[in-house]
Amino acid sequence: xxxxxxxxxxxxxxxxxxxxxxxxxxxxxxxxxxxxxxxxxxxxxxxxxxxxxxxxxxxxxxxxxxxxxxxxxxxxxxxxxxxxxxxxxxxxxxxxxxxxxxxxxxxxxxxxxxxxxxxxxxxxxxxxxxxxxxxxxxxx
Amino acid sequence: xxxxxxxxxxxxxxxxxxxxxxxxxxxxxxxxxxxxxxxxxxxxxxxxxxxxxxxxxxxxxxxxxxxxxxxxxxxxxxxxxxxxxxxxxxxxxxxxxxxxxxxxxxxxxxxxxxxxxxxxxxxxxxxxxxxxxxxxxxxx
Amino acid sequence: xxxxxxxxxxxxxxxxxxxxxxxxxxxxxxxxxxxxxxxxxxxxxxxxxxxxxxxxxxxxxxxxxxxxxxxxxxxxxxxxxxxxxxxxxxxxxxxxxxxxxxxxxxxxxxxxxxxxxxxxxxxxxxxxxxxxxxxxxxxx
Amino acid sequence: xxxxxxxxxxxxxxxxxxxxxxxxxxxxxxxxxxxxxxxxxxxxxxxxxxxxxxxxxxxxxxxxxxxxxxxxxxxxxxxxxxxxxxxxxxxxxxxxxxxxxxxxxxxxxxxxxxxxxxxxxxxxxxxxxxxxxxxxxxxx
Numbered sequence: 001x002x003x004x005x006x007x008x009x010x011x012x013x014x015x016x017x018x019x020x021x022x023x024x025x026x027x028x029x030x031x032x033x034x035x036x037x038x039x040x041x042x043x044x045x046x047x048x049x050x051x052x053x054x055x056x057x058x059x060x061x062x063x064x065x066x067x068x069x070x071x072x073x074x075x076x077x078x079x080x081x082x083x084x085x086x087x088x089x090x091x092x093x094x095x096x097x098x099x100x101x102x103x104x105x106x107x108x109x110x111x112x113x114x115x116x117x118x119x120x121x122x123x124x125x126x127x128x129x130x131x132x133x134x135x136x137x138x139x140x
Numbered sequence: 141x142x143x144x145x146x147x148x149x150x151x152x153x154x155x156x157x158x159x160x161x162x163x164x165x166x167x168x169x170x171x172x173x174x175x176x177x178x179x180x181x182x183x184x185x186x187x188x189x190x191x192x193x194x195x196x197x198x199x200x201x202x203x204x205x206x207x208x209x210x211x212x213x214x215x216x217x218x219x220x221x222x223x224x225x226x227x228x229x230x231x232x233x234x235x236x237x238x239x240x241x242x243x244x245x246x247x248x249x250x251x252x253x254x255x256x257x258x259x260x261x262x263x264x265x266x267x268x269x270x271x272x273x274x275x276x277x278x279x280x
Numbered sequence: 281x282x283x284x285x286x287x288x289x290x291x292x293x294x295x296x297x298x299x300x301x302x303x304x305x306x307x308x309x310x311x312x313x314x315x316x317x318x319x320x321x322x323x324x325x326x327x328x329x330x331x332x333x334x335x336x337x338x339x340x341x342x343x344x345x346x347x348x349x350x351x352x353x354x355x356x357x358x359x360x361x362x363x364x365x366x367x368x369x370x371x372x373x374x375x376x377x378x379x380x381x382x383x384x385x386x387x388x389x390x391x392x393x394x395x396x397x398x399x400x401x402x403x404x405x406x407x408x409x410x411x412x413x414x415x416x417x418x419x420x
Numbered sequence: 421x422x423x424x425x426x427x428x429x430x431x432x433x434x435x436x437x438x439x440x441x442x443x444x445x446x447x448x449x450x451x452x453x454x455x456x457x458x459x460x461x462x463x464x465x466x467x468x469x470x471x472x473x474x475x476x477x478x479x480x481x482x483x484x485x486x487x488x489x490x491x492x493x494x495x496x497x498x499x500x501x502x503x504x505x506x507x508x509x510x511x512x513x514x515x516x517x518x519x520x521x522x523x524x525x526x527x528x529x530x531x532x533x534x535x536x537x538x539x540x541x542x543x544x545x546x547x548x549x550x551x552x553x554x555x556x557x558x559x560x
Contacts, residue, residue, distance in 0.1 A: 016295060059204060070297060157439045
């Protein structure tokens with residue numbers, strides 16, 4: 001299992017009249033967390049795209065347990081558990097920095113598309129290599 | 141089963157560098173569809189809120205099958221199938237106006253919270269009444 | 281002068297903890313209003329883009345006078361006053377439907393860029409023609 | 421003059437089909453920059469709000485000179501030049517980290533409102549004090 005922790009300060013524009021983070025913004029937090037996780041692993045998404053590969057979202061689920069509030073400093077964990085094949089699923093957990101209570105959890109599944117042929121492809125070698133490094137027990 | 145159809149024109153700001161609707165915006169479409177469905181049924185959400193009741197999102201899932209593009213005229217169906225108790229789940233289907241192919245599906249579950257006591261409550265009578273009218277087979 | 285009126289229902293996600301529309305969303309309203317104005321005039325922006333012409337925003341100003349609230353039905357006026365040359369400026373006024381009080385005003389200036397050469401160009405003939413029709417006093 | 425530099429990585433959701441940052445998102449960058457500037461100066465906006473004071477935007481202008489792209493690391497400068505009275509205007513400049521070319525400039529004017537009486541008030545003492553410290557030449 002590989003866990004990357006992304007920090008985000010809740011902005012005013014993200015909060016609704018209930019005074020809490022509006023539910024759609026957690027998906028933006030997830031995007032930022034997986035992008036920074038891939039960068040940390042040496043694989044900026046921009047490079048993938050320049051190589052003619054995009055990663056559209058296939059499906060997602062989010063579970064909202066407790067609200068986050070304006071100006072909260074959040075930690076968004078992007079959790080990589082499985083070697084990707086045609087798809088990759090990344091888990092997420094959101095909590096306040098320094099606190100153990102999980103506010104929100106989520107799962108986002110992505111696939112790979114070759115933009116020149118506009119067709120789905122299996123996880124490209126650069127991705128497989130990155131996952132092998134951080135999930136050695138599954139790479140055997 | 142009650143189905144409300146909400147129409148939305150895809151805006152430039154909603155499209156990403158792939159030229160398609162960025163995945164988070166479907167949740168905005170779902171919100172608009174359920175709000176207009178409730179209004180059509182005689183129950184503007186603003187009135188609920190003024191009565192001290194809010195409806196936070198508890199969980200949601202979205203399945204992305206085919207992309208929508210800039211300037212597409214979309215139909216978002218909000219589908220009510222079950223009588224609500226402590227929670228209400230609404231289904232969604234997105235297609236282009238005049239086409240049968242489903243682009244995206246989703247499910248959003250909401251609950252009710254009494255804002256004065258800040259506690260979850262069962263579906264309030266006004267909501268039950270509205271659902272009874274449109275789901276007569278379940279109201280018996 | 282040509283005035284197009286676009287209607288928009290304020291969404292929950294557009295309102296902030298003050299209970300009013302967060303200031304950036306007016307720019308989205310302006311975009312929707314000018315897009316629908318161009319469509320009404322027979323010139324969908326999508327067609328321009330397919331012809332290799334884009335219209336980036338050059339500058340903008342917004343004046344916030346009074347707040348709009350959740351569920352308000354707004355009228356956004358897109359006001360065309362001048363024949364475009366290298367740039368086109370469109371004025372905006374926002375009010376509640378059926379009310380005379382102006383809540384917000386704005387000005388957005390756009391230019392034209394030929395995407396094949398990536399260079400600014402004067403207003404293309406299709407645009408000039410459209411403006412001539414609605415601003416006959418300036419077309420002489 | 422006091423300058424605070426806020427860093428932001430451009431996200432995929434912020435880029436449009438032209439492959440550049442959609443124009444409205446710069447206003448979000450400005451909000452984040454002024455919020456962090458105030459925090460740095462010892463005055464979190466959340467504390468102001470808890471003291472019954474809010475800072476609505478009165479007007480703003482933005483000048484777009486050159487585009488920013490996906491994954492660019494931006495520096496957003498929030499520039500404080502004048503002692504506030506009934507209003508405060510903050511200037512902004514956006515550039516890529518490590519580059520001197522200004523991509524975007526802006527000006528946002530805010531005022532203060534006492535939420536209990538719902539009326540505009542002059543800059544509260546805590547704000548005046550903060551500005552005095554960083555603009556000593558004007559505090560005399």
